[in-house]
Amino acid sequence: MIKVVLIDDHELVRTGFRMILQQQPDIQICGEAGTAEEGLRLIRAKTPDIALVDVHMPGMSGIELTERVSRSKLATHIIIVTVVDDARFPKRLLDAGALGYLTKGCTSEELLDAVRQVASGRRYLAPAVAQQLALATLDGEGSPFDALSSRELEVAMMLVRGKALTTIGEQLNLSPKTVSTYKQRLMEKLQVDHVISLAHLMTIHGLLDTHNNQVGNNLLG
Structure with missing residues (x-):
């Protein structure tokens, strides 16, 4: 039996996934969460085989959740489900530890195929995304965010949501000075000098969904 948790801030999305998955004799839904913070607690408590995770959620992002699950060496495999299909975005998520991308x-x-493949330990990429990744590799295309470490990207995601350095430090168990160093380093790598410029660059490269991100909307005016 494949145990699955659903982590998405849209109840209708979770309902749709649940209706599809619970009809399968080999799949069991063992919990749902509307935020990544709740999702992380759910993963720790239920130890599911699979977590279907949205990227853009209030508070902690899907990237941060994926990174924390990977860093904690939890057995749960992450499948990212998002509206973003730009090849550069799933590359960052796969680097962070996700095994699937839809x-x-x-x-x-396709959803059922992805859940079963990832549950068996194999990577699953939506066909269109896999093709884009392959073409991007052949063409030598890249994103400026490829230069960031997973922790730098995590800090960047929190910065564009308007979080203070002290708050970021508390959530990542880092000193404000260390967070400030990460901020300076990522700004230099991306050649931006303000969080507004950072948010704009993240939007261009598919890392920030301003339609569902109130802080992003405020930053970008």
């Missing part, structure tokens, strides 16, 4: 436009058959 877009929200996927079919029910």
Whole structure:
């Protein structure tokens, strides 16, 4: 039996996934969460085989959740499900530890296939994303965010949501001075000098969904 948890801030999305998955005799839904923070607690408590995770959620992002699950060496495999299908974005998530990547436009058959493949320890990428990744590799295309470490990207995601250095430090168990160093380093790597410029760059490269991110909307005016 494949145990699955659903982590998405949209109840309708969770309901749709649940309706598809719970009909399968080999899949069991063992919990749902509307935020990444709740999702992380759920993963620790239920130790599911699979977590279906949205990227853009209030508070902690799907990238941060994926990184923390990977860093804690938890047995749960992460499948990212998002509206973003830019190849550079899943590359960052795969680097952070995700084993699967689906877009929200996927079919029910593709969702089930992804859950079963990832549960067996294999990587699953939506076909269109896999093709983009392959072409990007061949063309030598890249994103400026490829230069960031997972921790630097984590700090960047929190900065564009308007979190103070002290708050970021508390959530990541780092001193404000260390967070400030990460901020300076990532700004230099991306060649930006303000959080507004950082948010704009993240939006261009698919790392910030301003339609569902109030802070991003405020930053970008």
